[in-house]
Amino acid sequence: MLSFPGLADALFGGACALCRGAARAPLCAACEADLPRAAAERCPRCALRSPAAALCGRCLAQPPAYDATIAALEYRFPADVLVRELKFAGRLALGAFAGELLARAVVAAGEPRPDCVVPVPLGRARLAARGFNQSTLIARAAARALAVPMRPTVCERARDTAVQSELPLEKRAANVRGAFVCPSLVGGLAIAVVDDVMTSGATLEAVARALKAAGAARVVNWVLARTPPPA
Numbered sequence: 001m002l003s004f005p006g007l008a009d010a011l012f013g014g015a016c017a018l019c020r021g022a023a024r025a026p027l028c029a030a031c032e033a034d035l036p037r038a039a040a041e042r043c044p045r046c047a048l049r050s051p052a053a054a055l056c057g058r059c060l061a062q063p064p065a066y067d068a069t070i071a072a073l074e075y076r077f078p079a080d081v082l083v084r085e086l087k088f089a090g091r092l093a094l095g096a097f098a099g100e101l102l103a104r105a106v107v108a109a110g111e112p113r114p115d116c117v118v119p120v121p122l123g124r125a126r127l128a129a130r131g132f133n134q135s136t137l138i139a140r141a142a143a144r145a146l147a148v149p150m151r152p153t154v155c156e157r158a159r160d161t162a163v164q165s166e167l168p169l170e171k172r173a174a175n176v177r178g179a180f181v182c183p184s185l186v187g188g189l190a191i192a193v194v195d196d197v198m199t200s201g202a203t204l205e206a207v208a209r210a211l212k213a214a215g216a217a218r219v220v221n222w223v224l225a226r227t228p229p230p231a
């Protein structure tokens, strides 16, 4: 006799990426409902929590190169498991799920449609090791859901960098400064830059600087999950 997960696989094609229970979609309905949606009261520029959705002190003191940030989720359980599954367990269907979640957050934020969507590029070595760029998977699905063109080659890594998450927060800006180049013509364009997780914001800042240097008019970060402010 088939075990229940086996039967579910046969009928629905899979198990929930978070609880491993039967699911018709990458996540079961209960786990999808449990995802920590990003609260509305956030700094419009960097998406850190901020009372009355006012610009936060950090963005006031040192305005970032990007113009706005939209986050779908808070980076805490079980959103962290979702990101890990997407990144390291090769659950590619989660990329489409995550992109659609992000697209809904963009619509809910009332953000105007950009001219194109650009994923944060992975370094060559990391892309070769992983076989895919999780940001590209998310970006592709979000772009499709919002009927906006995706332009994955607009921004490139000029050099490989150390893995940001393995560095202390204060070392991250220096690690990625100047790490991106923008060989395409983007003059006057509004560009959405997609990443899975925004932590210090240093990577997205470096990408936004490269895009603005190439003439982009507006750069908005679309991130699946935003970490809480650094302690």
Ligand SMILES: [Zn+2]
Binding pocket: 016, 017, 018, 019, 020, 021, 027, 028, 029, 030, 031, 032
């Ligand atoms: Zn589940």
Ligand SMILES: [Zn+2]
Binding pocket: 043, 044, 045, 046, 047, 048, 055, 056, 057, 058, 059, 060
């Ligand atoms: Zn801010």
